[in-house]
Amino acid sequence: MNSMQRLELRQGQSLVMTPQLLQSIKLLQLSHLELAAYVEAELERNPLLQEAEGRSAAARASPAKPSAASEPTTPRIVPRPTPAPSPTAASGASVRTSGAAASELGADLEATLARSVSLAEHLETQLDLATADPQARAIGQHLIHSLNEAGYLTDDVAEIATRLQVAPQQVEGMVALIQSFDPPGIGARNLSECLSLQLKERNRLDPAMEILLGRLDLVAKRDFATLRRLCGVDEEDLADMLAEIRRLEPKPGLAFAPTRVDVLIPDVWVRPAPEGGFIVELNPDTLPRILLDRSYYTRVAQSVRNATDKNFLSECLQSASWLTRSLDQRAQTILKVATEIVRQQEGFFREGVAALRPLTLKDVAEKIDMHESTVSRVVANKAVGTARGSIAMKYFFTVGLGQAGHSAEAVRHRIKQLVAAEMPGAVLSDDAIAQKLKVDGIEIARRTVAKYREILQIPSSADRRRMRKFQAGRV
Known part of the structure; x- marks a missing residue:
């Protein structure tokens, strides 16, 4: 058997994901807040990047010569110091001081500001x-540290005991101790236990109340007749017991969680055009304000002699250059996708949810000659500002139902x-709702109606009938 060595040339195609390409993909799917943090880090790292203030979105996207006042007097390859925030940019700041007085004032303010105490810190103090x-x-x-944000213990006691290599009785004893801490209800394993702890602290946990807390499922169903029978109370007593439960805190741990306000800030604005149709515009408040300072680069390049400095300057x-181009491309891609979404969903912007039509990422990608994955990254963490409020871009993508192609969101809206x-x-059953939808040209099965009703958190027809009787005073 002869063995030979041969040299062969083969031609093929492959996609090479360069670091810059990977970064471009990453930029595309970032929310405007995540992008702002990324750009801020780049401004700190790269001395050739400059924040452009008071410039239009178009000007920010292209390199421009900075003002002379912003340039350093001596060329150096070092990041520029971050400018002090202006009084209008700093929340609560009305005056500016300078020198040592500013440092002393800042130290005094930091010392006097009250830091919010976390739930864990609050409980550990009591544990000590x-x-x-x-x-x-x-x-x-x-x-x-096993409690969730609401203050509940979701881990199993036996698993905790095994993990810590102690007896389950020891863990149970410490659970009981923590449950005696403030706030009342902390360390509970479920809602019933949480409410029981709070009532026990108020000395209001009598046998009737214990039975009531054991059947919170009946409370949710508003089956008050069964509850009165089980608790052995009349209608007035049951109403008082339910009112007392409503005054309790079902999630005691949230009082110590940092307040979080999720505001959906639009990346694009949509408004009616005077001649008809709609105008789609980028929101300038969500566009990064950075420029490539070429004049600074030129001056520094003329002064450097060290090879290491030259390489660093070239990399910067x-x-x-890549970042400014990528940000401009990102903005134009978002605008292109948003414009096509508005074109496809024009009925929604004119008439509302009922006119929302089925739409997929592929539909948009094919119309604007982009890859489906690119459209997916664009709509992630992005929002559209409309006359109906800020709406996540993902909202406009929904599957079609029935031969008429109604969107799932529009069908849920009709059920509501x-x-x-x-x-x-005359409370409608799921079958009756399906029949009414059929009259509207929406043919879906009863089980689909039930699924959508549960998504909308609408009780069953039996529960709604009982609820309406109670509201009418016929419990």
Whole structure:
């Protein structure tokens, strides 16, 4: 058997994901807040990037010569110091001081500002006062840091005992201790236990209330007749018991969670055009304000002699050029996708949810000659500002139902309308809703109606009938 070595040339195609291409893909799917943080880091790292203030969105996207006042007097390859925030940009700042007085004032302010205490810190302080036993404290600290944001213990006690290599009774004892801490209801395993702890702290946990808390499923169904029978109380007593439960805190841990306000800031604005149709515009407030400072690069390039500095300067120029181009491309891509979404969903912008039509990422991608994955990245974490408020871009993509091609969101909206229009004595079953939808040209099965009704958190027809009787005073 002869063995030979041969040299062969083969031609083929492959996609090479360069670091810059990967970064471009990353930029495309970032929200405007994530993008702002990324650009801020680049401004700190790259001395050739400059923040452009008071410039239009178009000017920000192209390189421009900065003002002389912003340039350093001596060329150096070092990041420029971050300018101090203006009084209008800093929340609560009305005056500016300078020198040592500013440092002393800042130190004094930081010392006097009250820092919010976390739930874990609040409970650990009480744990230190409750026990001096090292093992008990270790178990207690583990339990405290196992609580979720609402203050509930979701881990199984037996699993915790195995994890800590202690007896389950020891863990149970520490759970009981933590449940005696403030706020009342903390460390509960479920809603019933959480409410029971709060009522026990108020000395209001009587046998009737215990039975009521054990059947919260009946409370959700508003089956008040069964509850009165089980608790052995009359209608007035049951109403008082339910009112007392409503005054309790179902998620005691949230009082210590940092307040988070999720504001959906639009990346594009949509408004009616005077001649008809709609105008789609980028929101300038979400566009980064950065420029490539070429004049600074020229001056520094003339002064450097060290090879290391030259390489660093070259890399900074390449990185800054790429970033400014990528940001412009990102903005134009978002605008292109948003414009096609508005064109496809024009009925929604004119008439509302009922006119929302089925739309897929592929539909948009084919119309604007982009890859489906690119459209997917664009709509992620982006929003559209409309006369109806800010709406996530993903909202406009929904599957079609039936031969007429109604969107799932439009069908859910129609179900909501039908239920809202029910008369007290004529509550619609899921079958009846399906029949009414069929009259509207929407042919879906009863089980689909039930699924959408659950998504909308609409009770069943039996529960709605019982609820309306109660509201009418016929419990």
